[in-house]
Amino acid sequence: MIPATFEYVRPTTVEEAAQILRNAAGDDVKLLAGGQSLLPLLRLRLAYPAALIDIGRIDELRGVRDEPDHVYIAAMTTHDEVVKSAVVQEQCPLVALATAQVADPAVRHRGTFGGSMAHADPAGDLPAVALALDMTFVVLSADGTREIPAAEFFVDYLETALEPGEILLGAKVPKLGPGWGFHYEKFHRTAQAWAIVGVAAAVKRDNGTISEGRIALTNMGTVPVRAFAAERRLPGVPITNGYGELREAVSVAAEGTDPPTDLHGRPDYRRHLAVVLTERAVRQAAV
Structure with missing residues (x-):
């Protein structure tokens, strides 16, 4: 048309x-x-x-900066640039892992980091990552700048906390430091398709056990959601030979979610997937 x-x-x-x-x-x-x-x-x-x-010709909206306590990713940085950034790979690898699974190479060369966040599709890969890593979004209007925590940024389906007249400048991604492992697990029909369910996992390892975990789910509601019930059960779970404990801990991963019904699956199917994929993601992150 x-x-x-x-x-x-x-x-x-x-x-x-x-x-x-x-x-x-x-x-x-x-x-x-x-x-x-x-x-x-x-x-x-x-x-x-x-x-x-x-806004494609605004140079200040592109690039990745390594700051003392966070990595700043400008909004117009393409997915491909994010994936290939040495700073992102070293300091916030979960962002690189998930971004590499966005659509296909053609889309990743044109699509932008900020555009994906501002579009706020709950089936998109990056909003859940923003939630798991507690990113902070920096926005600008004619009145000045303000910062919005990721937990407050995604308001509803395709809706964010951006006010009329505001532009997303970029995001601050906290550096979690040593001992953390990351993984993004995505289930979809084809390589180019949206996630039926996705899981962004960050796990802190300490003396052979998990001491802290962060889990965010893709396409399990009108916005990305944190699996807090599963997170609370993760501390103390053995990293090796603890598959039974891990399975029990993540069995509540879908608690409190409201997954959609569409051609790809019913809510009960997505809840089952969320549990299975969370176990896989946490296990890989803990390796």
Whole structure:
């Protein structure tokens, strides 16, 4: 199909983009990043904004920075750039592991880190990772900047805490330090498909046992969810020869979730998958 008509603007600084957003108050305006989610919606006329602000030429929205206590990933950094970043691989490998499973190479070369977060699809791979790692999102408006914890960023299906007129600048990914292991386990029909269920796991190892665990689930509700019930059971579980204890600990991984029903599975099927995949993810992370 042919998209509806819209005004097209291409700013070169974030301040210019923020001012355009402020001037467009009351109008339906969309930010164009990689376009991998927005352009299909435009073609199908499921979205028909009055204006499109292309932020693709704003250099300050790209790149990865190694800060003292966190890694900063700018919003317009492509998935491929995130995966290949030596800083990301060393300091926050869970981000690299999950990003490498986003769609296919063509999408990863165009799609952006911030675009995936702002789109807030609960079946997307990165929102759950943001939750598991307690990322903090940095946003800008014409009034200044503010920070939003990942736990507060994802509000509902395809809805975030971003206010009208705000632009996602990037995310701060905390450095968890030595002793942590990571894994992202994803179940899907084909390599390019959305996750039917996904699990982002971070596990801290201490003297042969798990001392702390973080587990976040993909596509188990309208937003990514933390499996707190399973996390509380993980401390003390042996890393080797503790499969029985681990299986018991993660048996409550789906507790409190509200998975969708669609062509790919019913809620009970997804709850079963969440438990199975959580066991796999935690086991791999603890190795």
